[in-house]
Amino acid sequence: MSAPNDYLHCPLCGFEFIKQQSACERGCPLGKYCRLVCCPNCHYEFPPELRVVSWWRRLFAPAACPKPPRDLFSLSELNEGDHAELVRLTSEKVSRRNTLAIYGLVPGSRLVLQQKRPSFVIRVGETELALEADIAGELVVKRVAAEGAPNTTS
Amino acid sequence: MSASPTTQHPPAEQTLILVGNPNVGKSVLFSKLTGKFVIISNYPGTTVEITTGHSTFSGKTCAVIDSPGVNELAARTEDARVTCDVLRDHPEATLVQVADAKNLRRALLLTMQLAELKRPMVLVLNMMDELDKVGGHIDVRKLSELLGIPVVPTIAIARTGIHLLEKSLAQAAAPANLTASLKPQPPLSAATTNLPCQEEDYQQNIERLACINEILAQVYTRVRPRKPTFAQRLGWWATQPLRGTLLLALILYFTFWFVGLLGAGTFVNFFENAVFGRHINPIAIRVVDAALPFPHQHRHEASEYKLDIPLAPGRGIELFSSTQQVLSPAYTVEPGAAHGWWNAVIRFIHDFLVGEYGMITMALSYGFAIVLPIVTTFFLLFSVLEDSGYLSRLAVMVNRIFRAMGLNGKAVLPMVLGLGCDTMATMTTRILETRKERVITTLLLALAVPCSAQLGVLMAMTARVSWGAAVFWVALMVAIAFIVGWLAAKLHGGASSDFILELPPMRRPELGNVVVKTLARLEWYLKEVIPLFVLGTAILFFFDKLNLLEKITSFGEPIVTGWLGLPRETANAFLIGFLRRDYGAVYLLDAATGPNATLSPHQILVSMVTITLFMPCIATLFMIARELGKRTAAAITVFVFVFAFFVGGLVHHLGRWIGL
Numbered sequence: 001m002s003a004p005n006d007y008l009h010c011p012l013c014g015f016e017f018i019k020q021q022s023a024c025e026r027g028c029p030l031g032k033y034c035r036l037v038c039c040p041n042c043h044y045e046f047p048p049e050l051r052v053v054s055w056w057r058r059l060f061a062p063a064a065c066p067k068p069p070r071d072l073f074s075l076s077e078l079n080e081g082d083h084a085e086l087v088r089l090t091s092e093k094v095s096r097r098n099t100l101a102i103y104g105l106v107p108g109s110r111l112v113l114q115q116k117r118p119s120f121v122i123r124v125g126e127t128e129l130a131l132e133a134d135i136a137g138e139l140v141v142k143r144v145a146a147e148g149a150p151n152t153t154s
Numbered sequence: 155m156s157a158s159p160t161t162q163h164p165p166a167e168q169t170l171i172l173v174g175n176p177n178v179g180k181s182v183l184f185s186k187l188t189g190k191f192v193i194i195s196n197y198p199g200t201t202v203e204i205t206t207g208h209s210t211f212s213g214k215t216c217a218v219i220d221s222p223g224v225n226e227l228a229a230r231t232e233d234a235r236v237t238c239d240v241l242r243d244h245p246e247a248t249l250v251q252v253a254d255a256k257n258l259r260r261a262l263l264l265t266m267q268l269a270e271l272k273r274p275m276v277l278v279l280n281m282m283d284e285l286d287k288v289g290g291h292i293d294v295r296k297l298s299e300l301l302g303i304p305v306v307p308t309i310a311i312a313r314t315g316i317h318l319l320e321k322s323l324a325q326a327a328a329p330a331n332l333t334a335s336l337k338p339q340p341p342l343s344a345a346t347t348n349l350p351c352q353e354e355d356y357q358q359n360i361e362r363l364a365c366i367n368e369i370l371a372q373v374y375t376r377v378r379p380r381k382p383t384f385a386q387r388l389g390w391w392a393t394q395p396l397r398g399t400l401l402l403a404l405i406l407y408f409t410f411w412f413v414g415l416l417g418a419g420t421f422v423n424f425f426e427n428a429v430f431g432r433h434i435n436p437i438a439i440r441v442v443d444a445a446l447p448f449p450h451q452h453r454h455e456a457s458e459y460k461l462d463i464p465l466a467p468g469r470g471i472e473l474f475s476s477t478q479q480v481l482s483p484a485y486t487v488e489p490g491a492a493h494g495w496w497n498a499v500i501r502f503i504h505d506f507l508v509g510e511y512g513m514i515t516m517a518l519s520y521g522f523a524i525v526l527p528i529v530t531t532f533f534l535l536f537s538v539l540e541d542s543g544y545l546s547r548l549a550v551m552v553n554r555i556f557r558a559m560g561l562n563g564k565a566v567l568p569m570v571l572g573l574g575c576d577t578m579a580t581m582t583t584r585i586l587e588t589r590k591e592r593v594i595t596t597l598l599l600a601l602a603v604p605c606s607a608q609l610g611v612l613m614a615m616t617a618r619v620s621w622g623a624a625v626f627w628v629a630l631m632v633a634i635a636f637i638v639g640w641l642a643a644k645l646h647g648g649a650s651s652d653f654i655l656e657l658p659p660m661r662r663p664e665l666g667n668v669v670v671k672t673l674a675r676l677e678w679y680l681k682e683v684i685p686l687f688v689l690g691t692a693i694l695f696f697f698d699k700l701n702l703l704e705k706i707t708s709f710g711e712p713i714v715t716g717w718l719g720l721p722r723e724t725a726n727a728f729l730i731g732f733l734r735r736d737y738g739a740v741y742l743l744d745a746a747t748g749p750n751a752t753l754s755p756h757q758i759l760v761s762m763v764t765i766t767l768f769m770p771c772i773a774t775l776f777m778i779a780r781e782l783g784k785r786t787a788a789a790i791t792v793f794v795f796v797f798a799f800f801v802g803g804l805v806h807h808l809g810r811w812i813g814l
Contacts, residue, residue: 095230095351099654101359102225104259109363117395119550119563121657126257126288128657130393130550132562135652 008037008048015041019048075120075139078113084141085110091138103127110144167214169244170323173237173268174252175260176223177658179280181205183252183310184220187320211320219244225260226359227267230351231587241271248326249275250319255285255292255307258374259366265301266362269329276326278319279307284659287383293373300369302330311664389660392547402551405544409535415464417531418610425523427459436481438514442507446500455482483508483515502699511698517691521684528606529679530672532574537671541663545570546655553653559636560643561586562653565595572603575679579603580777587651593786594642596778600794602635604766611743615762619755627762634767634801686773697729717803718764719810720757721745727761728768756809764802767794 007016023040036045049057078084086109089097104124105111114121114128120136122129170187174180188207205220221240222233229235241247249268253261258279268275279285279292298305304322308315382390391397439452457480462470508515539545545567553563565586572579576599583592583599604612616624643650697706707725714725727741742761745752753761779787 093652094353094356096652096654098226098351098356098359099652101356101363102260102263103654103656104263104363106360106363108367114390115394118398119393119553119653121393121550125259126254127260128389128659130546130553130563130653130655130657132553132653135654 006048006051006054010039010042010044011046012044013039013042015039017041071142072140073143075113075122075136075141076116076133078141078143080113080115082113083110083144083146084113085144087140087142089138090140091135096135096138100129103129105129105139111141112146168211168216168323169247170216170218170250171240171244171247172218172220172250172252173241173264174223175225175254175257175264176233176656178223178252178254178257178261179310180220180223180252183278183280183308183316184218186310186313186316188218211323219247224264226264228351228355245273247273248323249273250278250323251275252278252280255279255282256288256290258292259363259370262366262369263359263362265329266365269301269331272328274326274328275303276319276322277301277303277305278315279305280310282307282314283309283312289377291375291377293375297369297373300330300372303327385660385662389543389547389657392544392660393550393657398547398551402548405539411464412535413528413531413606414609414613415466415470417528418606418613419464419470420462421527421531422524422610423459424461425527426519427457428461430519430523431457432459432478432480435483435508435515435519439481439483439508442504446504448497448500448504449488450485450501451488452481452483452485454479455484456480483510483512505699506692506695509695511691511695513688513691516694517687518684520691521687524610525606525687526676526680528610529574530676532606533672533675533679534668536571536574537668537675538663541661541668541671543658543660546657547660549655550657559598559639560594560646560650561591561639562650564651564653564655565591568595568599569603572599572605573609574606576600576603576605577771577773577777578675578678580774580781583781588648589782590643590646590648591650593646593782594639596782597642597790597793598635598639600774600778600790601638601767601797602631604631605771608766612762612766614743615758619758619762623755623759627759627766630763630801630805631766638797686771690772713799717799717806718760719806720761721752723752724761727765756806759809760802760806763805764798767798767801 007018008022009016017040019037021040022037023043024034024036024038028034035047037048038045072087073084075084086105086107088107089100091097100106104127105122109124112123114123116136120131120133122131122136172180172184184205184207188209207218207220209216209218219240221237224231224234224237226234227238227241229238241249249271251261251265251268253265261277265277277297279294285292292307294305294307304325304327306315306319306322308319310316392401443452456477458475458477460472460475462472464470505512507513510516548570549563549566551563552566556563556565559565565583567585568579568582571582579599580596583595586592586595612627616627619627696702706729707722710725710728711722714720714728715722718724724742724745727745742753742765775787775791778790782790
């Protein structure tokens with residue numbers, strides 16, 4: 001059961017309060033046998049969560065705050081089959097960037113992520129390239145719609 | 155490889171150099187131009203050697219040089235260095251760039267770099283049929299106008315467009331100035347070491363690609379791609395976690411069946427027992443006896459022969475079997491015969507040819523009957539896999555596993571090739587980019603990868619021990635490879651290279667190509683290895699005659715009998731194993747499974763472990779010294795020796811302690 005000082009969340013309006021603040025009517029006939037709490041904000045009555053459940057939720061539930069929309073991703077965040085355009089290479093090693101450039105992978109090139117495991121396989125034009133996960137993580141890309149002619153770049 | 159062989163060809167009026175990305179069909183085009191075939195390969199970097207041929211075009215004699223495939227014109231890899239060397243050594247040559255028509259973008263990057271050399275050149279758009287299949291179209295005339303050089307579409311495999319190419323060679327011209335903004339770089343300086351990549355090079359490549367995009371926009375159109383072909387799908391499956399693993403397991407099992415059971419079982423049986431045991435050896439013995447008579451009597455031995463189609467180890471469909479008495483090299487000297495010096499000389503020559511350590515009865519019958527069938531089946535299968543484009547996909551599958559050993563997936567090629575021949579595999583470690591990776595791969599090859607000849611013998615030995623022991627042997631070898639590889643990676647300084655690997659398209663291997671390639675590898679093998687068998691046997695023969703064998707055996711006896719717990723005769727096998735380790739394994743096999751087997755299963759396991767880890771054959775040692783230098787070779791040798799005996803002894807003592 002929830003302890004008196006536990007924070008409660010109203011499932012209807014999201015208001016946060018403690019049990020003592022419950023807006024129960026005085027003189028309720030159910031008295032101490034009542035298992036419900038009442039939201040002081042919207043007066044919605046609900047059974048408080050078990051403490052274990054609320055712990056679980058706080059530990060593992062996704063953060064309530066929505067993520068700001070992004071248009072740049074690292075290649076490893078994309079899904080298999082996604083089409084993308086390379087925006088920049090964050091690698092410090094110029095030899096690594098140059099190797100990718102030789103295979104036609106420079107900022108502005110389009111690529112298709114074919115698979116992620118056991119290694120990344122991308123397609124640049126007609127070239128299929130296998131990359132390691134740490135190299136894939138260094139490629140900053142933006143998603144683009146699939147297109148028939150992958151060779152035409154800006 | 156240096157470019158020296160190319161400088162020795164007879165003077166020709168014109169020189170053509172074929173340049174291009176890997177896997178664009180340069181070698182096929184070369185063979186169509188000159189009529190001489192070379193190794194064509196799907197794995198980037200197999201044609202490290204350059205090939206020169208001669209031909210006549212419009213009345214002019216012409217030398218044609220096939221350079222290794224490169225992706226850019228900078229001496230950053232071994233292959234690129236060779237190509238740069240070739241270009242520098244022939245400043246007057248006409249360049250023929252071979253391009254994969256499907257992948258024009260990458261080809262043009264190389265064209266740009268070649269254009270900066272200001273030499274007459276022709277661009278060949280090869281594999282036009284495949285371009286058509288993927289739904290692309292190239293405006294050849296427009297491309298020729300833009301570049302200012304002749305552009306010839308071809309399908310080299312079908313000989314389409316070769317004639318047009320021969321005609322357009324006369325019109326070869328220096329390309330138009332495409333990248334005026336770039337300052338001319340000196341790519342053909344005599345660089346002996348790998349050039350480090352500069353920020354400037356990268357920026358130039360970006361500019362070139364921008365220029366290429368403008369060209370492509372004018373000449374390249376693509377309709378919606380057609381449905382992927384089966385080969386394409388197979389290529390995708392081959393790198394996926396589940397399907398790829400299944401495919402890998404299937405290929406591994408087939409390899410085991412084809413090389414381990416068919417090659418090392420049925421074929422070896424046929425050549426060893428039927429061809430050599432019943433015909434060649436007895437005939438040789440009779441001929442030598444007739445030519446060099448001295449009083450002696452050869453023994454007869456029962457020879458069993460069984461022809462079967464194998465299904466699983468120890469099981470198969472028997473087609474034919476027979477037992478017959480054959481003449482054996484072992485003989486008894488008649489008592490009371492004359493012991494003159496003449497007889498001694500004759501006997502010496504007799505023994506050298508057909509004795510127990512004879513050239514014909516031991517060297518040739520081992521070399522041709524035991525090793526050749528195994529190596530042939532392996533190289534045949536390897537060529538098929540190589541041409542299909544599967545090997546690069548295998549590298550993708552095993553990259554993570556190899557990372558644990560401080561290597562990356564590219565090292566799988568030498569490792570797999572090592573199962574065929576460690577010497578050849580040591581040579582192919584050149585495709586690895588850093589010295590650290592070359593050293594670790596070489597060490598692992600020398601230590602834990604048994605070659606095909608040895609593998610066949612070891613397979614036969616596993617038949618004599620329990621399943622548990624066989625599994626233990628495999629697990630131990632794998633564990634040792636990982637532990638030693640991991641340790642070596644930690645202890646050896648330097649970084650590992652990036653794993654960025656191009657996956658060539660999956661193709662159905664061409665039968666002719668596979669056969670030619672297998673024959674080329676076999677030729678190499680016969681030239682390099684049969685002499686070593688002869689040499690090894692000759693050394694053994696003289697050791698035997700001078701009674702040195704006894705002495706060295708007694709010297710090594712404390713280690714072999716005390717530490718390894720093996721009978722003293724096996725010291726012989728280790729001595730032979732120093733010359734060729736599969737040879738030593740054959741010797742042990744005789745002791746383990748021969749007519750008078752002396753080894754217990756426990757001893758077989760100990761000798762299997764020791765001989766697998768043991769010093770690689772002497773040819774491998776020479777190859778290591780050539781590739782990595784004498785000091786590294788010496789260090790690897792000492793380590794392998796000590797480690798093999800150490801682990802062998804450990805297995806013996808632990809096994810006894812546990813009570814196996």
